[in-house]
Amino acid sequence: MTGATGHAVRSGAARVFFILCAFLTLVQINRLGGGVIANALIEQRGISPAEIGAVIGIMSLAAAFVQIPMGVLFDRYGARLTTSALSLIAVGGMVLFAISETATGLIGGRILLGVGHAGAVTTVYLIVLGWVRPDRVATVSARLIAFSGATSGLLATAPLAIMLQQAGFTVTFLLLAAAILLMTILIFLWGRDHPPGVARPERPHESIGQAFSAILTMLRDRDIRGTLVMASCFAAPFATVGGLWAGPYLREVHGLGQTEAGYALLVMVLAQNAGTLGFGPLDRLFNSRKRVILGSCVLMVLLLGFMAVIPRPPLWLAVMLLVAFGFVSPFFVVLAAHCRGFVPSHLAGRAITAMSLVGVGTIFLSQWITGLIVDHAGGGSDGAYRLVFASVAGLIVVAALFYSRVRDIPPSVPSTAS
Numbered sequence: 376m377t378g379a380t381g382h383a384v385r386s387g388a389a390r391v392f393f394i395l396c397a398f399l400t401l402v403q404i405n406r407l408g409g410g411v412i413a414n415a416l417i418e419q420r421g422i423s424p425a426e427i428g429a430v431i432g433i434m435s436l437a438a439a440f441v442q443i444p445m446g447v448l449f450d451r452y453g454a455r456l457t458t459s460a461l462s463l464i465a466v467g468g469m470v471l472f473a474i475s476e477t478a479t480g481l482i483g484g485r486i487l488l489g490v491g492h493a494g495a496v497t498t499v500y501l502i503v504l505g506w507v508r509p510d511r512v513a514t515v516s517a518r519l520i521a522f523s524g525a526t527s528g529l530l531a532t533a534p535l536a537i538m539l540q541q542a543g544f545t546v547t548f549l550l551l552a553a554a555i556l557l558m559t560i561l562i563f564l565w566g567r568d569h570p571p572g573v574a575r576p577e578r579p580h581e582s583i584g585q586a587f588s589a590i591l592t593m594l595r596d597r598d599i600r601g602t603l604v605m606a607s608c609f610a611a612p613f614a615t616v617g618g619l620w621a622g623p624y625l626r627e628v629h630g631l632g633q634t635e636a637g638y639a640l641l642v643m644v645l646a647q648n649a650g651t652l653g654f655g656p657l658d659r660l661f662n663s664r665k666r667v668i669l670g671s672c673v674l675m676v677l678l679l680g681f682m683a684v685i686p687r688p689p690l691w692l693a694v695m696l697l698v699a700f701g702f703v704s705p706f707f708v709v710l711a712a713h714c715r716g717f718v719p720s721h722l723a724g725r726a727i728t729a730m731s732l733v734g735v736g737t738i739f740l741s742q743w744i745t746g747l748i749v750d751h752a753g754g755g756s757d758g759a760y761r762l763v764f765a766s767v768a769g770l771i772v773v774a775a776l777f778y779s780r781v782r783d784i785p786p787s788v789p790s791t792a793s
Contacts, residue, residue, distance in 0.1 A: 387570055388506045388570070390565060391502065391506065391565065392506075392515070392519055394558060394562055394566060395499050395502060395519060395562070395566070396499075396522055398462075398495070398555070398558040398559070398561075398562060399496065399520070399523040399524075399527075400522075400523040400526045400527045401527070401551065401555045401558060402465075402492045402495045402527075402555065403495075403523060403524060403528075403531070404527050404530055404531045404551065405434065405469075405488055405492070405551075406435075406527075407524075407528050407531040407644075408530075408532075408535050409431045411531060411532065411535045411536045411539065412431065412539075413427045413430075413431060414536070415536075415539040415544050416430065416481070416544075419543065419544045420476060420481070420544065422478055422481070423478075426478040429478065429482055430481045431485075432739075433482050433485045433486055433489065434488050435489065435735055435738065435739065436489070436739065437485070437486045437488075437489030437493070438490070438492070438731075439731075439732055439735040439736050440490075441490050441493050442493060442728040442732035443725070443728060443732060445461070445493055445494050446590075446724045446725035446726075446727070446729065447583075447586045447590075447724070447725060448461075449494065449497065449501060449723075449724025449728065450721055450722060451586065454497075454501040454505075454566075454568055454724070455502070455562060455563065455566045455567060457498075458494060458495070458562055458566075459559055459566075461491045461492070461493070461494065462555065462559040462562070463491070463556075464487055464491035465487060465488050465490070465492045465555065466491070466552050466556045466559065467487055467491075468483075468485065468486065468487025468491060469484065469487075469548055469549075469551060469555065470484075470552050471483055471484035472484025472485060472488065472548055473544065473547075473552065474545055493731075494728065494731075496520060496707075497727045497728055497731060499516055499519050499520060499523075500512070500516045500708070500711055501568070501723060501724060502566065502567075502568060503515050503516040503519065504516075505567075505568045505569040505570075509712075509786065510659055510787045511659070512708075512715075513654070513655050513656075513657075513658050513659075513664075513709050513786070514655035514659065515655070516655070516708050516711075517651050517652055517653075517654055517655025517656075517708040518652060518655060520651055520707075521648045521651035521652035522648075524647075524648045525644075525645060525648040528641075528644045528648065532641065535547075589725065590725050590729065593718060593722055593725065593726065593729075594729075596717060597781075598782055599714065599718070599726070600777075601778050601781035602710060602713055602714040602717070602730070602778065602781055603714075603730060604774050604777040604778060605668065605774050605775070605777065605781075606710060606714075606729075606731075606733040606734045606737075607733050607734065607774050608672070608737070608770060608771050608774045609705070609706060609707040609710055609730070609734050610707070610734045610735070610737070611734065611738045611767075611770065612675060612679075612700075612704055612741075612767050612771060613647055613700070613701060613704045613705070614738045614741070614742065615738070615741040615742050615745055615763070615767055616679070616697070616700060616763070616764070617640065617644070617647065617700070617701055619742050619745070620745065620749070620760060620763050621639070621643060621697050622637075622640055623755060623760075624693075624755075624760045624763075625690075625694075627756075627760075628687060628693075628755070628757050628760060629687075629690045639694050639697070639698075642694075642698055643697055643698055643700075643701040646699070646701040646702040647701040647702065647705050649702060650701065650702040650703060650704065650705045651707075651708065653702075654667065654671075654705060654706055654708060654709055655708055657709065658709050658712065658785075658786050659786050662785045662787060663783055663785055664710070664713040664716075664783060664784060664785070664786070665713065665778075665781060665782075665783040665784075667706065667709050668706050668778065669775060669778070669779065671703055671704065671706045672772075672774070672775040672778075673775075674703040675703055675704055675768070675771050676768045676771050676772055676775075678696050678699055678700045678703070679700065679764045679765070679768035680764075680768055681696055682696055682697075682760075682761065682764040683761045683762075683764040683765040683768065686757060686761070707734075710730065711727055713783075713784055714726050715727065737770075741767065741770065744766070745763045745766060745767070748763055748766060749762075749763060
């Protein structure tokens with residue numbers, strides 16, 4: 376590659392990655408702003424708490440249902456075209472969400488949002504996969520996901536609340552819909568699955584039936600099944616502990632107010648995004664993906680184990696353990712790279728979306744089951760939350776045992792020239 380060609384590729388990659396990062400940042404405001412949006416729905420739409428649970432939660436459920444067909448679309452048409460088309464559905468859903476006055480309309484809008492943006496993170500990963508060397512995919516995708524996650528996490532708190540108060544519910548979400556529409560157009564115009572001059576990998580001609588039957592063939596591979604089992608823990612542990620129970624735990628066990636608990640949760644979210652950034656280069660540093668993921672599991676289990684066995688720890692220790700847990704939990708980019716290594720290029724989209732299906736589905740199950748545990752173990756008592764921490768640690772142990780039998784795929788082979 377000549378100097379001029381290399382510069383052109385780097386310049387093109389920077390433009391594509393910037394657009395992807397901005398797109399993912401805007402998309403995740405809807406995912407991460409649930410608490411702020413819920414307050415606005417109560418104040419400005421008069422939605423009941425029971426209806427709010429359906430409105431906020433339905434987006435994740437809709438996203439889970441479309442993962443497998445979306446994987447077929449990714450493999451057939453590429454990430455750029457698939458994301459551009461599906462995002463138009465999400466923009467329509469956001470407009471419906473913005474103008475709806477009833478729970479039915481709000482739920483319909485969130486369903487369309489879930490369907491249209493179900494593959495946003497997968498899009499980033501697949502496009503990075505086409506632009507950088509295989510051994511740098513985890514590093515680059517981790518940077519993009521971490522930066523967009525941290526930025527959207529900040530935007531989805533105080534700035535979103537201020538915007539909702541000052542401009543109102545309808546105007547706020549119409550403006551967000553317009554911004555996402557703009558980024559969708561830019562993805563269609565300038566987003567590329569591969570650098571200019573690089574041909575798209577040869578893909579076999581498949582009927583729709585063959586495309587879906589290929590998924591069943593893929594699942595017969597023991598290594599892929601093991602990575603899919605491990606996928607149950609790339610999001611569910613943090614979503615259950617940090618996204619659901621850490622706030623109530625800090626308020627009910629340690630007596631923090633809503634604001635103080637919110638600050639602690641914000642630090643957890645920032646730690647998770649810092650962890651995502653940190654995980655990116657680890658597979659190259661240790662030349663192993665399996666050891667990095669199992670190391671993350673060991674650390675998560677140890678931290679949750681301390682939370683489970685120590686009765687009512689000091690506040691400083693509880694917060695420190697929760698923040699450390701957030702930092703060591705986000706191994707998605709490394710697991711995605713490992714899973715991708717077991718399939719040919721024309722199945723990459725289906726492999727990653729199958730991981731997402733397991734991960735999103737486990738979030739729902741983990742949150743539901745731990746809710747039952749809290750309810751049957753004395754409500755918001757210290758003992759109830761300790762059982763939650765223990766159950767999440769148990770989930771990680773079981774998944775790690777299955778995953779431990781999967782063969783490793785190092786990012787680089789020592790005999791290969793760099």
